[in-house]
Amino acid sequence: MNDSLPPQYDRVQQGSLVAGVVLLGLSIALGFSNWTQFFRSYLVAFIFWTGMGLGCMAILMLHHMVGGTWGFALRRLLESGAKTVRLMAVLAIPLLLIVPKLYSWAAPEADRAAMPPFKRFYLSRTFFTGRTIFYFAAWIVLIYFLNKFSAEQDRTGEPGILRRLQNLSGPGLLIYGLTVTYASVDWAMSLEPKWFSTIYGMIFMVTQALSATALVTVVVMFLSDRKPLSDIVTPLLFNDFGNLLLVFTMLWAYLSFSQYLIIWAGNLQDEIPWYMARASGGWAWVALALIVFHFAIPFFLLLMRFIKRRKRILAALAAGLIVMSVIDIYWLTVPAFEPKGPEFHLTDYGTLIGIGGLWMWLFLSQLRKRPLLPLHDPRLEEVLHHG
Amino acid sequence: MGMEPIGPQNTPVVPPGVPEIAPGHTYGSVTDKISAIVLTRGTRKGWWVGFLIAFALLMVMHYAIAMVLFIGVGLYGINIPVGWGFAIVNFVWWIGIGHAGTLISAFLLLMRQKWRTSINRFAEAMTIFAVSCAGVFPLMHMGRPWLFYWLLPYPDTMGVWPQFRSPLVWDVFAVSTYATVSVLFWFVGLIPDLATLRDQAKKRIAQFVYGFLSLGWRGSAIHWRRYEMASLLLAGLATPLVISVHTVVSFDFTIAIIPGWHSTIFPPYFVAGAIYSGFAMVLTLAIPLRSFYKLEDFVTMRHLDNMAKMLLATGLIVAYGYMMETFMAFYSGNPFDRYMIMNRMFGPYAPWYWLLITCNIAIPMTLLWSSKIRRNVKALFCISLVVQLGMWLERFIIVVTSLHRDFVPSSWGMFYPTAIDFLLFFGTIGLFFTLFYLFIRYLPMISIFEMRELVHKTAEE
Numbered sequence: 127m128n129d130s131l132p133p134q135y136d137r138v139q140q141g142s143l144v145a146g147v148v149l150l151g152l153s154i155a156l157g158f159s160n161w162t163q164f165f166r167s168y169l170v171a172f173i174f175w176t177g178m179g180l181g182c183m184a185i186l187m188l189h190h191m192v193g194g195t196w197g198f199a200l201r202r203l204l205e206s207g208a209k210t211v212r213l214m215a216v217l218a219i220p221l222l223l224i225v226p227k228l229y230s231w232a233a234p235e236a237d238r239a240a241m242p243p244f245k246r247f248y249l250s251r252t253f254f255t256g257r258t259i260f261y262f263a264a265w266i267v268l269i270y271f272l273n274k275f276s277a278e279q280d281r282t283g284e285p286g287i288l289r290r291l292q293n294l295s296g297p298g299l300l301i302y303g304l305t306v307t308y309a310s311v312d313w314a315m316s317l318e319p320k321w322f323s324t325i326y327g328m329i330f331m332v333t334q335a336l337s338a339t340a341l342v343t344v345v346v347m348f349l350s351d352r353k354p355l356s357d358i359v360t361p362l363l364f365n366d367f368g369n370l371l372l373v374f375t376m377l378w379a380y381l382s383f384s385q386y387l388i389i390w391a392g393n394l395q396d397e398i399p400w401y402m403a404r405a406s407g408g409w410a411w412v413a414l415a416l417i418v419f420h421f422a423i424p425f426f427l428l429l430m431r432f433i434k435r436r437k438r439i440l441a442a443l444a445a446g447l448i449v450m451s452v453i454d455i456y457w458l459t460v461p462a463f464e465p466k467g468p469e470f471h472l473t474d475y476g477t478l479i480g481i482g483g484l485w486m487w488l489f490l491s492q493l494r495k496r497p498l499l500p501l502h503d504p505r506l507e508e509v510l511h512h513g
Numbered sequence: 514m515g516m517e518p519i520g521p522q523n524t525p526v527v528p529p530g531v532p533e534i535a536p537g538h539t540y541g542s543v544t545d546k547i548s549a550i551v552l553t554r555g556t557r558k559g560w561w562v563g564f565l566i567a568f569a570l571l572m573v574m575h576y577a578i579a580m581v582l583f584i585g586v587g588l589y590g591i592n593i594p595v596g597w598g599f600a601i602v603n604f605v606w607w608i609g610i611g612h613a614g615t616l617i618s619a620f621l622l623l624m625r626q627k628w629r630t631s632i633n634r635f636a637e638a639m640t641i642f643a644v645s646c647a648g649v650f651p652l653m654h655m656g657r658p659w660l661f662y663w664l665l666p667y668p669d670t671m672g673v674w675p676q677f678r679s680p681l682v683w684d685v686f687a688v689s690t691y692a693t694v695s696v697l698f699w700f701v702g703l704i705p706d707l708a709t710l711r712d713q714a715k716k717r718i719a720q721f722v723y724g725f726l727s728l729g730w731r732g733s734a735i736h737w738r739r740y741e742m743a744s745l746l747l748a749g750l751a752t753p754l755v756i757s758v759h760t761v762v763s764f765d766f767t768i769a770i771i772p773g774w775h776s777t778i779f780p781p782y783f784v785a786g787a788i789y790s791g792f793a794m795v796l797t798l799a800i801p802l803r804s805f806y807k808l809e810d811f812v813t814m815r816h817l818d819n820m821a822k823m824l825l826a827t828g829l830i831v832a833y834g835y836m837m838e839t840f841m842a843f844y845s846g847n848p849f850d851r852y853m854i855m856n857r858m859f860g861p862y863a864p865w866y867w868l869l870i871t872c873n874i875a876i877p878m879t880l881l882w883s884s885k886i887r888r889n890v891k892a893l894f895c896i897s898l899v900v901q902l903g904m905w906l907e908r909f910i911i912v913v914t915s916l917h918r919d920f921v922p923s924s925w926g927m928f929y930p931t932a933i934d935f936l937l938f939f940g941t942i943g944l945f946f947t948l949f950y951l952f953i954r955y956l957p958m959i960s961i962f963e964m965r966e967l968v969h970k971t972a973e974e
Contacts, residue, residue: 241846242846244843244844244846245843245844245846248843248844296882300829303829303833307833307837311844320846322841322844322845323777323841324776324777324778324779324834324837324838324841325777325778325780325781325837326777327837328778328781380756380760380780380781381780381781384760384777384779384780384781385777387764387768388764388767388768388775388776388777388779388780389777391678391767391768392767392768392769392770392775394770394775396845396847
């Protein structure tokens with residue numbers, strides 16, 4: 127009953143690679159005229175696609191902890207998605223080399239002596255680089271063991287491996303929470319080094335979980351017509367994916383709105399400029415689009431079983447949520463560079479789709495290596511036997 | 514990430530052989546065992562002892578309230594700069610405790626979690642009683658509690674209108690909605706069981722009272738269908754309320770610009786903290802109850818283990834909140850924020866701060882990782898008490914240390930609780946347990962019909 131990815135996905139995989147290489151190459155070519163702009167675009171794409179891989183890792187660990195049929199159909203996809211973090215580690219290298227180009231606290235003209243002592247220590251180039259290396263090391267080690275144990279479970283079917291996966295996932299989620307929080311502070315929040323918000327890391331975690339869930343929902347929709355996924359994928363299961371998307375959409379809105387309300391009500395000069403930039407000029411339209419398309423519409427649609435149980439409609443909705451997550455990341459980061467309003471840059475699209483192409487290529491090449499359903503998971507076997 | 518499984522055919526992670534209900538039970542044995550506590554076994558000596566202690570404490574509450582009404586809020590330890598003292602600390606503490614009940618009864622129902630069945634009834638009762646206790650404090654903090662209705666927006670000749678930008682007004686709506694929905698949900702859930710009690714009762718008065726309360730329930734298919742629909746809708750209403758009530762409570766603090774209150778992490782971290790203390794209270798109640806009334810068959814190790822895991826997950830979110838507050842106080846470079854954290858850690862209230870860290874983080878967040886401890890009933894009971902102490906201290910630290918160092922050093926001061934502060938606090942504990950003792954004596958503390966459903970399902974498997 128267990129076969130791997132059908133052969134027609136070879137073309138998709140090759141196409142992704144070609145698109146990735148070509149678009150990233152074109153963006154680099156454009157970069158020769160303006161490297162600063164190239165790296166600004168690159169940073170947004172990097173943050174988004176790293177988040178996609180990390181979101182896969184987090185949902186995977188969550189599933190190991192709590193079980194549930196929804197996760198068995200997704201498990202291979204999540205494992206493959208998580209493995210792309212290795213690629214993102216390589217793509218982080220150029221960013222680490224040009225830190226002063228992007229971050230005003232590292233720029234040569236920055237008055238570092240005027241910075242508060244803790245910030246001077248925390249936002250130093252060496253410490254920043256060291257932390258980024260540490261995050262990726264932690265993620266790659268976690269993902270390595272998650273995949274290793276899972277492969278062992280496929281091979282040997284030893285029931286104790288489930289326990290090992292769980293023992294890894296509990297602390298793993300803890301590590302995920304901490305590293306993503308500090309990575310979001312480092313990579314995105316410190317673009318505006320005067321601003322701070324304690325809820326910020328949580329917003330990033332939820333965005334990652336949301337975009338990863340949305341992506342695997344789309345991929346499952348494509349794979350669900352043939353064996354082996356057709357054995358377990360039912361409209362009810364898509365209902366569950368829809369509920370997961372609903373939960374993350376609500377969480378995203380809850381966290382984002384809480385941050386907004388508190389900063390708006392406080393109206394303090396340390397905090398409010400961040401929203402002043404993001405709620406004026408062209409950014410106000412982006413903010414409005416986020417409220418409508420990242421929350422209001424998907425929220426109401428996802429309340430309906432009618433939508434959640436029709437896989438094509440749900441997948442279209444999920445694809446829309448991926449796009450909105452990109453726009454969210456864009457809205458969170460880019461006003462640091464373009465305070466007046468969003469500007470049009472070809473490199474924004476080139477890097478986003480370029481890195482996305484490479485991401486997809488690695489994702490599919492990992493996906494084809496193993497059977498699409500986990501073998502010998504005692505909990506899955508129970509589900510299959512009970513129908 | 515403290516979410517429990519989502520899905521129709523969950524196979525939750527539990528050690529094999531630890532069921533939600535002990536084997537060998539039939540519909541009849543479940544009904545008899547639970548209804549006997551109310552109907553036939555009579556009032557036991559232990560019940561009287563506990564009830565009378567709780568009732569004595571309730572009288573203490575009445576004394577404290579009477580004093581505050583006669584003399585005024587000057588009896589509290591509050592003054593400038595600490596204008597919010599025990600009243601707010603206790604209000605937040607009690608409201609938080611209530612949250613686990615709603616979470617168990619509503620959220621876990623939506624998530625199709627079977628393990629909620631035997632604990633939801635008394636967890637929900639706990640919610641209602643905790644909200645009642647919470648309500649005492651803002652009311653008694655008003656100075657003139659008989660004018661409480663001024664908080665409501667109604668057209669009057671005084672031209673008084675609530676300030677809708679104030680989260681304190683949101684609180685009035687959030688808490689009263691929460692109390693209403695909780696009572697409705699609890700009562701609707703009780704109806705089929707009240708009918709069972711009506712049918713089983715031998716005494717005339719019991720037959721009459723239970724019959725009156727069961728609203729003519731006959732158990733027909735139409736009744737059940739409407740019942741299922743009503744509880745699903747109420748669950749759908751109650752679940753967002755769990756989040757919204759404590760979010761609004763956190764806004765009471767964050768909307769202000771006091772260092773130590775004005776922090777964006779507060780909403781999720783308050784909600785997590787509320788669920789944390791609430792699950793601790795469920796454990797504090799469930800562990801003695803199951804041994805006193807021999808309900809180990811229904812409230813199994815599996816329930817305790819799951820609740821301990823919820824404690825661990827929510828406790829970790831609380832710890833994350835502490836960490837972010839501390840980190841951002843330094844990262845922000847804001848001298849007032851930094852001073853506030855340093856003052857908490859090393860200022861005059863430092864011992865209480867470190868006791869809070871010990872109770873909320875150091876003890877539970879190390880021990881609960883071990884499955885041995887999670888299945889050790891005595892250890893769990895002790896941890897649940899420690900967590901409740903810790904969560905009370907957390908609110909104390911947030912309220913008091915943030916206020917007692919005002920921006921200008923000339924307005925610095927200290928807060929010393931008075932006898933009335935303590936009497937009112939312990940008094941509400943009396944109110945809570947008095948209500949709880951009456952509940953376990955006169956109503957089925959475990960949902961009989963849901964346990965019968967569970968017997969049916971486990972028999973199928």
